Amino acid sequence: MPSNTVTLVQAAPAQTRLPAAEAAIELRELRKVFGNFVAVDNLSLTITRGEIFGLLGPNGSGKTTTINMISGLSTPTSGTINVMGYALPHDAQQIRRLLGAVPQETALYEELSAWANMDFHADLFGIPRREKAARITKTLELVQLLDRKDSRVSTFSGGMKRRLALGRALLHEPTLIYLDEPTLGVDVQARRAIWDYILGLREQGKTVLITTNYLEEAQVLCDRLAIIDRGKLIVVDTPTQLKRRYGGQVIEVETSQPIRALPELQTLAGVQTVTQSGTHLQIVTEGAEKVVPSVIGILTREAQITDIAVREPNLDEVFLRLTGTALRD
């Protein structure tokens, strides 16, 4: 696996260079070092205006450090950051006005009501008094919390808190929204609702930057994905392209008894990996159509095939192949 990873890193496509006006975020050779630890290593990345862009990587991969540098919370050791045409750190105040952030911890004032939290945020972002009430009402309505506007946040469920945090980030009408693990710890139903809000943001022309550990989430939401590992950019592409380019196809076979001819299967041209669990076989291939006849031939010598299916790989498999580790390791 590690050798595969190295090859693929080298094969990763170069970033499409966009004109500054089209770029929502442009990172050039960004580097952040804490003592001897390199958290972000020469990261170059361009995020287009109006897209939902996902940053994928295991814990400690450098996602949060990158986001902190983009939002001006942390200063890069070297490299440049441009956000909506503004350069950091010089234009940090302007960038903060354009940025709506939903941190992982939601970071709400639990003793205060939903309304008071929004009111405080409105004051911090200088929303004019005459507009404040109308905007808060509209935003609470959007995240379906208007009926709970006077309830203390401490009485809210995890999903409600996430929605409120999202509403708070939208209150000052930012053009760029950053969501750190937006559905972490929320139930399936609330997750669906949050996904709908995020997809709605794209329709409003907002640029959305998401960090997530959920590949399913990345697949549903993101127009493009960047996979980061150990501070380095591994690859950037659309979820479909990533699966197509790095996932191949997966053959799932159910046999009447465990198979002994695994080494033979492994040597077939186009087969990448073979794993067996009981009577279940998973064969990752570069292209299933060329391999399936040979696989059937080998398997039927030993056992009966009770079920066979060819499917597209998921992002977990792509991630595993690109980095050599599972995302949640």
Next chain:
Amino acid sequence: MVNSFLRTVWAITKKDLKIWQRNRASAMATILPPLAFLLVQALGAAAVGRSPVALVVQDRGVEGAKIAAAIRSADVFRLHEVEAPQAAALLRDLQVVAIITVPPDFTTRVATHVQAPVTVQVNNLNLDFTNDIRRAVPTAITEFYQAQGAASPIQVTIQEHDLRQRDVEFFQFSVLPTLVLLLTISGVLTTGLAAAREWETRTIKELLLAPVPAGAVIAGKVLAGFVVSFALGLLVLALGAALNWIRPVGIYWGTAVFVIALVALFSAGLGVALGALLQRIQPVIGVSITTSLYLYFLAGGTAVLAFEPEWLQHIAAFVPLTYGDHALQMAVFYSSADQLGRDTAVLALSALVTIGAGIIAMRRGIARA
């Protein structure tokens, strides 16, 4: 620019005040320690100030009535005027510390200039009580002779020259250091918790990601602590005046309010520094209350500093609250501006130092958030 700064300061102050108001535990932690000290002081003053004593007047004559009146007016006893058997029972049950008995032939003996013994039976359970009785009974006898004027066989004249115009009881005197303790705890705790809470609940990110200057965030936090502390100080001052414990006159109301404001500012600055340094609510509560109590003790808050041991006086000279206590005592008890310049200068400088420390701690905390 200035408007935006002020708006941010006010938004943060308003938010911190709302949280303080809704967090009853913080409010209780602010008010309970000073109240406990006030109660301890009140009980202590009551216990050592007026010992319960049984007075048995067996003499029905004029002189017996006079010595009984002298004992009553000595104002150092809580008297139970009872018959001898009841007095014995009270002493046995530890309800009185002594029985003072005026014998049946007291008037006759005084009239004939024969020794007239007033017997005192003391339960010397505690030397403090015993000494009170030992001092108080001769005082009453002296007053008895003094009241007789020229007719007295013993001419007693006491010439007391008071340094101050007003007598202040020990309990009243201890109210002011306790008020300063309240100001300190409320200021330190309110701002300390407000600052630490931002880190503990990660809401510091909300502040850092807002397009507001760090100075406005810090100023808002200090102002919230100042408002709570100052308001409580004014409340206690008003309550003290209503109960007639403290009575500033004219301009000295202003002096008292100014000193309260300076102590509140000093405490709020200290609170921001502690909160930003510790960044956790539990440690902030412990450290704030302990620090405030030590400052209170070291400023001689439990008694009169001038009569405390010399080593404590040396330490107290470096504790800002010493100057707050002194300035308040001068203003509210004696309507005096004695050393007001020194006291307010030290307090103002201390407030600047703690606010400076708060700014540094907060900025460092923000940089590391």
